[in-house]
Amino acid sequence: MTETVVHVTTLDQWKSVLDVWFAQGYEWLSYKGYREDYFRNGSRQLRLNPINKITYSGSNLYSEDDCIEYADFMAQQEKTMANETYYVTREQLDLINTIYEKLYSLDELVNCHTEAKNPFDDFSIPKGNALLRYLGGDTSVEFKVKEQLYRLWRIDDDGDRVYMKFTKHGTPDWTMDEDNAFTAPREEIEKHKTPAWEIEEVD
Template sequence: MTKTVVHVTTLEQWKSVLDVWFKQGYGWSTENKEYSERLFKNGGRFLFLDDCITYSRTKPNSKPFIEYSEFMAQQKEDNKMETYYVTQEQLDLIKELKEKLYPLHVLLTRSNRYENIEVGLNNQEEKALLRYLGGDTSIKFKVKEQLYRLSRIDEGGDAVYMKFSYGTPGWDMDKDAAFTAPLEEIEKWQTPAWSLEKVD
């Protein structure tokens, strides 16, 4: 079920909504976090947030949408606390660091122990981490939901991954094009031929 549908009328609004969702750890179905301005320029005016971000050129029938101004008003209310999504390993290391008397000093001088914290963090998330370790109480870290994909070995010995094209399951050799979903959803599509694997 779609969580949110936002109607935008300008490219700036499009980017602003995407910024909010990227910051929350969401991306397009291809998992990239680009503005994809061409989608807006080609008529995309409705942004959908579910397990990933999608868009539409036409007014959605399935769920009422909210206007950009209402969406931003909700964000101001929610933005009292900044939330960043990390892996479980990263969260454990962040909590461990936070308990240290001088967490920034420990991070800088014993970096081998904590080098996995930085893996996958963008510039904004790294700055938030430093602010958090420095005592900023408006920042919190949560574990992002683990995504999975289905794979199998074809007759040629190559790995292929399940994907969907217009609602029909198929396969692709590119794992980045694979259908990804939380465990509960992906298990609905698993058969003995397909193996479950975590998405990095």
């Protein structure tokens, strides 16, 4: 994957770019949410780096030639994604398809909430009504399975389980927090594996 840097000028544009990337299954390198504080502190450049993680340029270091303007980025998205595509787990996609095939799909959806574990608890969709629109027959909405991601782990000298991560400068490091670990498709993970590290699937 090549690097993408998007230049934005407003907070709404900042959130719209993140909505696109979140819906495609990408996440921040070390954070969660929209991180409006980065924008308020002056950042106007959002970056999807070659290891499939979202970062930002606090000092707006990328030149005009290295950035894509917000309007051009969104136009590209419209071309490559004629539909609204949302990435979900295999379990969620199977459930969506099962519900969709029922005569009274909305009743089926409501009944899912009576289960001990609601399978939609972690259902992250920027526009909350996308699932309802899909079940109602809106053909502009589609769901796809997220690509399986992996991470690297090892046992350190103290007997603790640690995970490989990358700093914001791209330097390899380690963390005890699995949520901050470097995650990527298996092909990319294999490039970073050494005998010290084991590969595992990300839930």
